[in-house]
Amino acid sequence: MEAQTEMELGAIRRVLVVDDSRLQRRILSSSLKKWGFEVIEADSGEEAMEICASAMPDLVLSDWVMPGMSGVEFCEAFRQLNSDRYCYFILLTSKSEKNEVAQGLDAGADDFLIKPVSSDELRARISAGDRVIGMQRELSDKNEVIEQALDDLKRAHDAIDKDLIQARKIQESLVPDFSQGFGSSRISLLLKPCGHIGGDLVGMFSPGPNRVGFYSIDVSGHGITSAMMTARLGGYLSSRYFDQNVAMEKRFNKFYALRQPQDVAETLNSRLIADTGIEEYFTMVYAIMDLRSGMLRMVQAGHPHPLLLRRNGTAEFIGEGGVPIGLLPGIPYTQVEAQMEVGDRLLLYSDGFTECRLANGEMLEPEGLLALVNECNPEQGGQEFLDDLFWRLTQVMSPEHGLEDDVSATFFEFNGP
DSSP states (O other): OGGGSOOOOOSOOEEEEEOSOHHHHHHHHHHHHHTTOEEEEESSHHHHHHHHHHSOOSEEEEESOOSSSOHHHHHHHHHTSOOSSOOEEEEEESOOOHHHHHHHHHHTOOEEEESSOOHHHHHHHHHHHHHHHHHHHHHHHHHHHHHHHHHHHHHHHHHHHHHHHHHHHHHHTTSOOSEEEETTEEEEEEEEOSSSSOSEEEEEEEEETTEEEEEEEEESSOHHHHHHHHHHHHHHTOSSOTTTOTTEEEETTTEEEEOOHHHHHHHHHHHHHHSTTOOOOEEEEEEEEETTTTEEEEEEEBOOOOEEEOTTSOEEEOOOOOOOBTSSTTOOOOEEEEEOOTTOEEEEEOHHHHTOBBTTSOBOHHHHHHHHHHHSOTTOOHHHHHHHHHHHHHHHBOTTTOOOSOEEEEEEEOOOO
16 A cells, blocks of 8 residues: 555664554554564553653654553653654644643654554654754754854954953053153043044154154054054154154254144155055144244144143134045145143144034034033143043933044143143
């Protein structure tokens, strides 16, 4: 008969038949073997558990009523076994009441067959189980692939995260001192990347008494490429190695002098344009100060306008804009001058301040920055002022978006030579 021909074996290959009746086991096993299945027999739930503990079958056909451990009890114990593959469980029973069927399902059974078992129905139920097991194992295999991919991604992420943490330490080394006195005057720095590393750079240097240079830089983009650019710029404007600093020149082989800001901007622009393969550019404010005269000379290259805070309480944004460095060759840069009085202060800042998104969706803008500055305690100076300013920024920024750009600032307090 058709029912006795071999089945096309799929996910189900190994079948465990559990019945205390030897005759019932032989009847079921005979059909299963003719269909091509490997068959194992057990005459009790206890024996079946021992078999399953050592070698999990693909399908279990278990009688409901057996001495000792019943089919339902065996099913419950079977489902508690640890196995990485699902096994299809069919209960054989003479019971057809709905509450008893529900009891079997609650115990973990997948299907039921009413005794006496029809060969055609058994074959059909096995085919249905084979489809379920096939889909489950296919899903399980795909999940293993996904889990392996996630593990690989986690390892890669951990490696990248470790590298970025180390990169941040290297980037922080570009700013060895965040506050430094120059005679009675002081320069303080703020650098808050929005990620592990950022594209902002601040710094200061002095070739000798009463002469000081300081800057605020914002490299285009974010992340690793921008951070690599800041590392290069940190070398160009080194506070430790004056022979590498393009803002200085050696005179009479005896001492270093500060170059004019416009010359520094043009030199940096030429160097960046000459570096093939580099698409990044940067904005900058670079200033030099004569602490004896109070004369400030400054170049602005696409960076936000510096905020000059007078000792009498007035404030003004200074500068003439300018073109970012690294965009176009041969760009001339305009130098501006400002006379500072003892007690005046100058704030250079990146657009991470002014373009910070507020809770209403709008940007802070320069006027908002000035409002935050005015809210700070006027008695605060140096690092305390910058920390207070940054804290106030975090209080008005959108909690949904948070810090979307690097935030940095250079704060110069002029108190004479």
